[in-house]
Amino acid sequence: MHQIDVMSFLLLFVLGMVLGSFFNVIGLRVPKGQSIVAPRSHCPYCKRTLATIELIPVLSYVWQRGRCRNCRQKISPLYPFVELAVGSGFSIMLLVFGWNMELLVALALVSLFSIIFVSDLVYMIIPDRIILFFAILFVLFRATLAPLNPWWDAWAGAVVGYILLFIVYLIYPNGIGGGDVKLFTVLGFVLGWKLTLVAIMLSSLFGAIGGGVGMMLGRIKRREPIPFGPFIILGSLTAYLYGDALIQWYVRWL
Numbered sequence: 604m605h606q607i608d609v610m611s612f613l614l615l616f617v618l619g620m621v622l623g624s625f626f627n628v629i630g631l632r633v634p635k636g637q638s639i640v641a642p643r644s645h646c647p648y649c650k651r652t653l654a655t656i657e658l659i660p661v662l663s664y665v666w667q668r669g670r671c672r673n674c675r676q677k678i679s680p681l682y683p684f685v686e687l688a689v690g691s692g693f694s695i696m697l698l699v700f701g702w703n704m705e706l707l708v709a710l711a712l713v714s715l716f717s718i719i720f721v722s723d724l725v726y727m728i729i730p731d732r733i734i735l736f737f738a739i740l741f742v743l744f745r746a747t748l749a750p751l752n753p754w755w756d757a758w759a760g761a762v763v764g765y766i767l768l769f770i771v772y773l774i775y776p777n778g779i780g781g782g783d784v785k786l787f788t789v790l791g792f793v794l795g796w797k798l799t800l801v802a803i804m805l806s807s808l809f810g811a812i813g814g815g816v817g818m819m820l821g822r823i824k825r826r827e828p829i830p831f832g833p834f835i836i837l838g839s840l841t842a843y844l845y846g847d848a849l850i851q852w853y854v855r856w857l
């Protein structure tokens with residue numbers, strides 16, 4: 604943990620919430636091939652364009668008690684949830700990495716995850732254009748500002764992520780989609796090969812637990828596809844932040 608002043612922490616929290624509100628729009632519109640700038644945000648029921656005051660992240664949801672001001676239809680809690688998650692994610696990454704070049708990678712990772720969380724949950728799609736955009740960003744970061752040590756570890760991670768997920772895809776084509784294979788190729792680039800292995804193991808573990816709990820609660824039927832994205836996010840973030848510690852613990856335990 605780094606010593607961070609309160610102002611920096613709040614700055615990243617607010618920045619994260621504002622961007623989170625934009626990531627909601629990206630995650631909902633890109634899979635449908637819609638523009639992310641026009642038209643302006645509107646109520647999905649009465650189509651009324653939202654006033655500036657209704658665009659304030661989280662707070663607008665709270666003081667409108669989760670309903671449209673015009674037609675009183677319920678607003679999806681997904682919006683404030685993602686805004687809060689990105690705000691928290693940004694400020695936590697600042698605590699973990701401090702004002703360091705790796706912080707850029709960490710913030711980009713939180714951004715990527717929040718967008719695919721929305722699109723995977725709503726459409727069960729991880730859009731190619733989103734993956735491609737972040738792939739370019741991560742290649743640039745890892746090649747210049749925030750290289751892994753050794754530098755080729757990023758490329759090794761991408762190869763490991765691609766090959767392993769592709770094998771899983773061949774064995775179990777209904778379990779994961781092509782989007783998951785591409786996503787893990789990009790994540791491999793961020794994580795390096797060792798942490799990519801940890802991320803794949805943790806994502807599968809969390810997915811199995813989540814699927815099992817869902818079936819016990821009767822929310823998911825056997826053989827029914829569930830969005831794997833949220834579990835990849837959870838597994839990869841755990842690997843990114845605690846992977847090295849997990850590997851050390853595991854080696855000592857052997």
Ligand SMILES: [Zn+2]
Binds near residue numbers: 646648
């Ligand atoms: Zn409305």
